[in-house]
Amino acid sequence: MQLLRNNNLAIKWEDGKLEILDQILLPVISKYVAVKGVEDGWKVINKMQVRGAPAIAIVGCLSLAVEIQPEVFTDKKSLRQEIEGKLNYLVSARPTAVNMKIAAEDLITLSNQLSKDDSVSPADMKERFLKAIDAMLEKDIADNKAIGRHGAQAILNNGAGDSLVRVLTHCNTGSLATAGYGTALGVIRTLHADKKLEQVYCTETRPYNQGARLTAYELVHEKMPATLICDDMVAALMKSRTISAVIVGADRVAANGDTANKIGTYQIAVVANYHSVPFYVAAPFTSIDFTIPNGDRIIIEERPEREMTHINDQRVAAAGIQCWNPAFDVTPAALITGIVTEKGVYSPEELKGLNVSEKLQD
């Protein structure tokens, strides 16, 4: 069978061979790690050599595809058992990464169905299972590209007739965190491909420096006109240069449009609002959780102090100082211009107006 070929920066997948860019070594060293099966897949996920919920799910599932592809199955039961056991094992590598868990559940359901269907041979079952993994990869990229297209159009429409735009982003939402295109960074990628991007600014994103380490790495790799700023420079930037829009990702969007995302997002939204800069959130439609009415219910995880006091085992803050290290914050809907999904761009008001069938249709 012909497998999909994926040759993006973070995940290289061709002819049943899988390699991932080791994100622990970034930005100092760019080194690919071969993932020769589920055991390797578990390790690269567990050691955070691959990160970002969509990317973890894709790499986990592809590592299973690598292992199954050369095998020959004479009965479907042994294939089903192998699939179920290995997917559950992969979920255990990062139990909080929800996308891997959902992908595993979907694939186990598929495997059970195929196993029960007497019209499916063992070879058919294997092929259809591998195709399902391919489809996941393909869908993530297709959805990201649609997000990129919708977001770029919204920013250009909102850009007061500017032929070129200057955008700001926070954290990493690029090919390193997804199957290969990115959400907020996918929008910026589309603007660049369309020759509409004058400059992209990315924040360092303290304390884990995803902006300085990962987003900056991707922007340099893609040869985009890019500038890194510290997190405390956003207001000065907006005062001294006209910024066309802010575009960020989302961990979760509530039914009213309130958005939980990497710490610092809310502050950028406040500063953008003060400077009348449009503020967009880019995320797959599935990130919208219609079961939570607003952001008040979202619990903010607090992370270890060491993330703030040290950089690579080197102490950067005074010994004995107490730290507050929330992992994310909630941006109220009132500060959000639009939520960019693969289905289109919704203002928080429009989101509230969606009917049930639109909400469930995916």
Next chain:
Amino acid sequence: MQLLRNNNLAIKWEDGKLEILDQILLPVISKYVAVKGVEDGWKVINKMQVRGAPAIAIVGCLSLAVEIQPEVFTDKKSLRQEIEGKLNYLVSARPTAVNMKIAAEDLITLSNQLSKDDSVSPADMKERFLKAIDAMLEKDIADNKAIGRHGAQAILNNGAGDSLVRVLTHCNTGSLATAGYGTALGVIRTLHADKKLEQVYCTETRPYNQGARLTAYELVHEKMPATLICDDMVAALMKSRTISAVIVGADRVAANGDTANKIGTYQIAVVANYHSVPFYVAAPFTSIDFTIPNGDRIIIEERPEREMTHINDQRVAAAGIQCWNPAFDVTPAALITGIVTEKGVYSPEELKGLNVSEKLQD
């Protein structure tokens, strides 16, 4: 003669002996360096073992006092020549540190006057000169304490009847940057001494980390209830906890109250305004430059990219990324609740209403 005794964290001065805390080694190592004369004074200023414009001036002048004190002068001309030559040499250690230049000019003028006055003996001249240096040290501390008193009162009056206050500060304005008490940190010190401080939050202050390295160090040393946050967490902090006031320092205040200060200050002012948190600037009255009508004229220095891309020679940002690294920003008067000086607290409106004699009187 009895010299003033100064036993603060950064500058120890007693019986003609001077020691300074080596700020390059902070926060990892707390080590004092003996300054045995002008040569040592030049070195610690030039190597930035002491920093902060007021602190540089004090250490420079005290290093001259250390050298002159044990000497016996039989003629005033040789004393005058030594003073002039060594002060000019000290200015050359950090030519941009304006306080050292002004202090040198004042002391050279005094030395010329004493030298010309026939009623003054060589021994008298030496004693009066050393007393003038002592007076500089004493005035800086007294002014800072007055700033502390006025600022603490303003914050408590504004605190909606709270018996305890929670304040946020940015960068380092403490005893490490001044003769020994601090401006904005002096206000916090006063609140703490008066048992009115529930919690002080300090920002990391990227890219040079003065908050994480120096302010946090002082707060731990003074045993204040203190918490470090990243620069992108200010809005999340103000949303989740009630902050009574922000208090920051100033590099220069324009006649209308616009204030130039460390990069990031303007952003905190925008965020404080959004959350209705009072925003105070603390600075000696001499920091107000009545010759510049507003902040538009203030040129923003841009610093080397390496400050952002590296921490202690370790690369933290992706190679090849371009950086924007402005050293400070300008907070518009409209976002400032009050400017706290040793003469009292002025709203930007009150500042504009000061008559010429009040402006010049110091």
